[in-house]
Amino acid sequence: MSRxxxxxxxNRADWREWQLYRAITPKTLLFAFLAFVLLTWSxxxxxxxxxxxxxxxxxxxxxxxxxxDVLQGVSKFGAQxxxxxxxxxTELSRVQALDLDNLPxxxxxxxxxxxxxxxxxxxxxxxxxxxxxxxxxxLNKVLWMMWETIEMGFWGTLISVIISLPLGILAAxxxxxxxxxxxIARSILSFHRAMPELILALFLVLIYxxxxxxxxxxxxxxxxxxxxxxxxxEIENAPKGPQMAxxxxxxxxxKVLRYAVLPHVLPAWIAYIQYIFERNIRTATVLGIVGAGxxxxxxxxxxxxxxxxxxxxxxLIIFISVVLLExxxxxxxxxxx
Numbered sequence: 001m002s003r004x005x006x007x008x009x010x011n012r013a014d015w016r017e018w019q020l021y022r023a024i025t026p027k028t029l030l031f032a033f034l035a036f037v038l039l040t041w042s043x044x045x046x047x048x049x050x051x052x053x054x055x056x057x058x059x060x061x062x063x064x065x066x067x068x069d070v071l072q073g074v075s076k077f078g079a080q081x082x083x084x085x086x087x088x089x090t091e092l093s094r095v096q097a098l099d100l101d102n103l104p105x106x107x108x109x110x111x112x113x114x115x116x117x118x119x120x121x122x123x124x125x126x127x128x129x130x131x132x133x134x135x136x137x138x139l140n141k142v143l144w145m146m147w148e149t150i151e152m153g154f155w156g157t158l159i160s161v162i163i164s165l166p167l168g169i170l171a172a173x174x175x176x177x178x179x180x181x182x183x184i185a186r187s188i189l190s191f192h193r194a195m196p197e198l199i200l201a202l203f204l205v206l207i208y209x210x211x212x213x214x215x216x217x218x219x220x221x222x223x224x225x226x227x228x229x230x231x232x233x234e235i236e237n238a239p240k241g242p243q244m245a246x247x248x249x250x251x252x253x254x255k256v257l258r259y260a261v262l263p264h265v266l267p268a269w270i271a272y273i274q275y276i277f278e279r280n281i282r283t284a285t286v287l288g289i290v291g292a293g294x295x296x297x298x299x300x301x302x303x304x305x306x307x308x309x310x311x312x313x314x315x316l317i318i319f320i321s322v323v324l325l326e327x328x329x330x331x332x333x334x335x336x337x
Contacts (some may be wrong), residue, residue: 154217168231171308192225212293
């Protein structure tokens with residue numbers, strides 16, 4: 001029986017095919033080294049190394065080893081954040097049109113003393129003063145501002161849908177009437193997505209002034225770009241079979257869209273709209289920082305005054321509102337999908 005020669009070209013090719021895969025090669029080592037250098041540079045540039053160091057110090061400080069500025073900052077905030085502030089205490093002289101015989105619910109008058117400084121003779125004097133105390137006055141104020149924030153999210157979402165629905169249809173290749181229209185619609189949606197809500201709110205506050213109008217329009221413009229892209233992509237990815245069947249039967253584009261595409265994409269569209277609504281409410285809490293309405297204005301003001309007890313109340317209301325909204329949204333989605 002003849003034995004094959006392993007040195008023939010054919011046998012050498014077969015031998016190479018049976019070689020094991022080499023996971024570590026000079027190329028992979030070079031790539032890993034370059035990635036390590038890039039990540040190290042980026043971590044230093046973004047102070048991630050400092051964050052890791054300070055976090056490590058905080059962990060050691062918890063177990064009694066050394067001190068940490070991070071832990072001291074957390075402790076300082078925690079000491080001033082509680083108890084939560086839910087009441088208001090206002091001088092009667094600052095309350096307009098107050099009927100002493102018909103005080104607000106749960107409110108009462110409290111006697112107090114106010115100290116005043118006399119700069120001419122460098123003395124302090126005490127004067128009796130009356131205060132209107134509302135035990136849940138601040139809580140009512142925060143709840144009302146949170147409701148305004150939810151309204152901002154609702155109107156921002158509604159206007160966003162009105163803008164994005166026609167643009168989304170025109171931005172779908174299979175239903176756009178012309179390539180030029182398709183490119184224009186896609187460009188508008190991309191421009192809207194590229195403009196962050198906070199930047200838009202800054203410009204709109206200059207135009208409309210402080211208040212929820214600027215926040216609503218900022219939310220609507222940005223999220224219309226997001227929703228429009230979602231709408232267009234779902235239309236383009238819809239099954240082609242039902243569409244071809246209707247076209248072969250003589251149906252025009254609008255009927256194909258109505259009877260073959262919308263039934264398929266509508267559940268996904270509803271899910272997208274619900275997500276954008278939740279997102280808009282969360283974002284609306286931040287837009288108030290630049291004066292665009294909502295609870296963010298109160299949060300920024302109290303933070304600047306170091307009223308951390310009021311800040312904790314605001315954060316708790318925001319958290320509870322978002323959780324309840326998420327539960328409501330999931331329940332609604334289970335019924336609509």
